[in-house]
Amino acid sequence: MLLTILTILLPFGALLAGWQLDGKSSDNPDGASLAPGLALDLQGGTQVILKAVTSDGSEVTPEAMEEAIGVIRQRVDANGVTEAEIAAQGSQQIVVEIPGEVDDETVALISKAAQMKFRPVLTIGNPTPTVQPSADPSASGDADDEAAGDEAAEGESAEDGSTEGEEAPGGFTEEEIAEQEAAVEAATDASDLSQITPSVQAAFDELDCTDPQNLQGGGGDRPDLPLVTCDQTGIAKYVLGPVEVDGTDLSSASSGLVPNSNGTVSNVWGVTLDLNSDGARDFRETTERLFPLESPRNQFAIVLDALVVSAPSINDPITNGQAVISGSFTQSSAATLANQLSFGSLPLTFQVDGQNQISATLGSEQLQRGLIAGLIGLALVVVYSLFQYRTLGLLTVASLVVAAAMTYVTIALLSWGIGYRLSLPGVAGLIVAIGFTADSFIVYFERIRDELRDGRSLRLAVQRGWVRARRTIYAAKAVNLLSAVILYFMTVGGVRGFAFTLGLTTIIDVMVVIWFTHPVMELIAKVPFFRDGHKASGLSPDRLSSPPRYRGAGQFTGRTSAGTEDEVVPEPERELVSAQSARPAPRVTEDGRRMTIAERRAAERKAAAGSADAAQPAQNEEKH
Template sequence: MKLANPSTRRSRPVRTLVVFAVLTMLLPLAGLVAGTFIDGRSAENPDGAGFAPGLALDLEGGTQIILTPTATDGSQITDATVSEAINVIRQRIDANGVTEAEITSQGGQNIVVGIPGKPDEATIALVSQSAQMRFRPVLTIDYGFPLPEDESEAADDETADDATADDAAEESEAPVIENPSDLAQITDEIQQQFDDLDCTAEGALVGRGGDDPDAPLVTCSTDGLFKYILGPVEVEGTHIKQATSGLMPGPNNTVTNEWGVSLTLDSVGAEQFAVTSQRLYDFGDGNPQNQFAIVLDGNVVSAPGINTPIRDGRAQISGSFTRESAATLANQLSFGALPIQFEVQSQQEISATLGSEQLQKGIIAGLIGLVLVVVYSLFQYRTLGLLTVASLVVAGVITYVTIALLSWGMGYRLSLPGVAGLIVAIGFTADSFIVYFERIRDELRNGRTLHFAVQHGWQRARRTIYAAKAVNLISAVILYFLAVGGVQGFAFTLGLTTVIDVMVVVWFTHPVMELLAKVRFFRDGHIASGLNRGRLALTAAKPRYAGAGRVAMPASVSEEAAAEVASQVDAGVDAGTGPVAGEPALVGAVGRSSLPAPATDETGRRLTIAERRAAERRAAAGTTGSGTAENEEGR
C-alpha cells in the first residue's frame, strides 16, 4: 500500500461544492418550505414552521404564570423545596420542547414561570401539575357520563353480577380494612358520591389532587369516559426510577403498533408491586378488581389489567395511548413527583422586556461587525477577500435555515444572548479563513506555485483550525450544561456556528480556493489578487496577523533589502540565472541573505527549497570569505 502525497491526490472541488450545497442548503430549505405548507405557523399554531426563527421571551414576550406552592403533608415550604420544584418544572418544560423559558423564585414563596409566545393549555397544565403519581387497586368502574334509562339499568345489572359495590354499600361505616381490594371499603357515602359523579361536567377533572393515600378515592379517567372507586395507595410514584415511551413489544421479540410506557421501580417499589400484582392477578381477567389504576393528580391515567404477576420491578403501561400522550406521561414520571402542590395565583400575557428595539440593535451590531470583517478582508487580501465574504454569506444562510428548522422541529427560541452568540461567531468564522490564507501565503513565500501552495497550505491550516474549533465547541458544551436560562442560549448558538464554520471552511472555502488556483488572475499573482509575490516579500518584513491569535514576526532583514528582492521578483529576474519563465524568483530566504538564491540550476532544473537554502548559505559564506581576504591584502 502506498501513501499518496496530499498535494498529488486527485481532488474534485466541483463535486464537493455540489454535494455541500444540496445537503446543507437545498434540502434544509426545501424541508422548511414544505413545513410551511404542512404545518405552517399561525396564531392558532405558533410553533409551526415559518421562515422566521421563533423568538424567546425577552424578544417576543409571552405568558407569565405565578404559582403558589403548598406542601401535601401540611409542612412549611422551604427554599430547598421551592428550588427542587423549579428544577423539575424546568425539566418538564424542556422535555416538552419549550426552550428559553424563565423560571424564578419570587420571595421564596411563589414560582414565576415565563413561557415564550402563546403556550397551549397542555403546556400550562404541565407547569402547574404537581404530578403526584400513585398506584391504586380498582374496586369498581362505570361509565363517566349519564346513560339513557334502559342502558343505565343494564349497566347496573352487570355491576351487580360482578358484585362490585351493592352488597358492600349496606354498611354505613367501613370496618378496618387490611386488604386494599376489599369491597367493604365502599360505604353508603362513597357509593352515593360515585353515583352522582358526572365526569363530563365542567370542572370535573380539575383540582382532584391532594387525595388521602390511605382512603378510597372516587375519581374519573383523564378523558372523562369512565369513573372509578379505587382502594388505598399501594405504590407511590416516588419509587419510579425510570419511565420511557415507545412502541410496545409483542411476542417473539416483535414490535406492535401500540404506544405505551415502560416503568422501572426501585427495590422498595418492586417489592410492593410484586405483592399487589399477585393479588390482583388472582381475580382473573374480566374482573374490574384485576385492574391497577395509575393515578396522576387524582385522575386515572390508565387502569391496565394484570396479565401476570410482576416481580422484577419492570412494568409496562399500555392502553389508549398516542405517541404524544405516552411521551407526556413518561416525561412526568421520569422527573418524579413534586413534593408540593401548586395553585395558579395569576396568569397573564406579558410584553417583550427588550422587544423589537433591542433585536434591531443586536442586528445593527452584527452588521457593523460583518462590515468591519469585510473591510479588513478586502484590505488585507484584496480580491481574495471576496472568498471570505462569500464564505460568511454561506455560513449565515446555513445558520439561519438551521435555526428556523430548530424553531419548528424542537421549539427552539432565539433570545438576545443567542443573538450575541451569532455576532461573536462572525469573528470566529473569519479567523478560520485568515489561518488558511496565511498558510497559503507562507507557501508562496517559500517559492511554491499557487496550486501546491493551496494544497500544502491546507494541510497545515486545517490542523490549526480543527484545534481552535474544538476548543470553542468544548467551551460551548460546558457552558450549555452548566448554565441556565439566557446563558444557555449564547452557548447553543456559539456551538452551532462553530460546527457550521468547520463545515463551510472544509467543504466550501477550500474547494473554491482550489478552483481559484486554476484561474490565471490568481495563478500568476496579479497585484490585486492578494497573492502577489512581490507584495508578500514586503509583508514578510513586517509583523502580521496569521490567524488563531498568532502573529508572524518579521525576518531580520531591512525593508530596503526586501524591496530589492521584491523588485527583482516583479521583474522576473533571478539573481543567479536571469529571468525565469513563468515563475517569480522569490524563495523565502529573506532575512538569511540580502541576495536571493537561484531558482534553477545550470541545467534548468527547478531547485527544491532545501537546495536553494543551501545555495544561500554557500553564497553568504563566499561573500564573507572574500571580504576577509581583501582585508588581509590591505594589511
C-alpha cells in the same frame, strides 16, 4: 462542487417545503415559519403566577418547591415550549414566564396537581406503537413486549429523572369508561388481567412513549381505573391496575447505602420508604399478593404526575411499613428519587394567582444595539479582509454570507422542528462567531501564501496549504466546540442560549470551510488573474517574495521586499546579510520538499560563500 451546492441549498429547500406544507398560522402555531422563533426577552410572552397549597394544611417545604418547579418545567418543555423561565418567588409562589401567547389549555396543564400513587403492573411493552395489536385483550403483549418487561423488571428497580406522564391517548368514551368500571368490579384483585379491556389494549397499542407530547404530565388519571402510561424516560410503556397505596400514606423517603441481610452497610445505593399505619397495612396486603406472581405482574409501579417513576419487583413481602428500593442507583439518582417520593407524598396543588402579559420593549432595544454591534464587527472584518487580501478577500466575504445564511436557516428549522427560540444571549453567540468564522479563512489564506513564498505554483500552494490549514482549523474549532458543550451542560438560563448558538456556528463554520471556501479556492487557482499573481489579487509576488528571515535570538536579516525599513542586524553579520540579499538561498530542496531549519542555514552559508568568492576577483582587479 455538486456536494457544495447541495449542502447550501438543501436546508433552504426543507424550510420552504415546510412553510408551504405546514405553515405557521393561528390554527397551527407550531408550524414552520421563514423567521426563527424568538424567546421571551425578544418576543414577550405570558407570566403565570402559581401558588402551591396543601389540602391538609401542612407546610410547603423548600425541597417540595424545587421538585414542583421540576415537574412544571418538564410539563412546559414537553409541551413544545422552550426558553421558558420558571422560578420560585417567596415560600409558596412559582412564577412561570412563557414566550408568546399562552392558551387556557397550557395554563391548566402547568397548574394541575402532581401527587404520587402506587399501582400494580399488569403489562409492560416497548415504547413504540404496536403494529399488530394482540387479539387477546388479556394478553401481556407480544414477545418484544415481554422482553421489554423482563428488562424493566431486572434492570430498573428505579430510574432517576423528572416525573411526568399522561392519560391514554385521546381519552376514552363514556361507553369505554363504563366497560372499564365493569371489568374492575368483576376482577378478583387489582392485578387481574381481565381489567385490560379492548379499549385499554387499544390505547396501549397506540401509545408512543418516544413522543415528548406523551411525557408532559399533568395527571388526570382516575385512581379506581387502569392506567395506560409511559416510563418517565420514555423507555417503556405500561398498563397499570387501580391505585392500591396513596402517596399521602408515605411518611418519608431517604436515600443512602442499603444494609446487607446481616445488618452491615453495603456499597449499594438505594431509597428507603417509611409508611404510616394505613399505608403499611395496604402495602403489606399488596406485596403479599404480588410476591408469588410472574414478571412483570410482581412489580409495583410508583406513579407521579401520571408517569411511572419506578417499577421495582417485589423480592419479599413488606410487612413492617418500611420498603427499600435498590438496583442500578448512583448516589445522585437515589437522592433524586427520594426527593420525588417526598414531593409526591404531599397533597400539593397549584392555584393560579395571576396571569399577565410581558412586554419585550427592553429586549427589542437591546437586540437592535446587538445587531448594530454585529454589523460594525462584520464591516470591520470585511474591511480588514479586503485590505489584507485584496480581491481574494471577496472569498472571505462570500464565505461569511454563506455561513450566515446557513445559520439563519438552521435556526428557523430548529424553531419549527423542536420549538427552539432565539434569545438575546443566543444573538450574542452569533455575533461572537463572526470573528471565529473569519479566523478560519485567514488561517487558510496565510498557509497558501507561505507555500507561494516557497516557490510553488498557486494550484500546488492551494493543495498543500489546505492540508496544513485543515489541521489548525480542526484543532481550533474543537476547542470552541468543547467550550460550548461545557457551557451548555454546566449552566442554566441565558448562558445556555449563548453556548448553543456558539456551538452551532462552530459546526457550520467547519462545514463552510470544507464545502465552500476550499472548493471555490481550487476554482480560483485556475483563473489567470489569481494564477499569474495580479497586484490586486492579493497573491502578487511583490507582496509575497523575500520576507524577513528569522535567524534566531530575535534577529532578522535584510530588508523586506515591500521596501520597509531594515531590520536590526548585529554588526559582524552585516556583510553576510548583504551577500545573502544578493543571492537568496532556496527554501525547498530539489525534490520539492520544504527545507528544515538546519538545511536552510547550510544553504544560506553556501550562498554567502559563493557570493564572497565571486566578489574576490573583482576586488583583486581593482587593486591592480
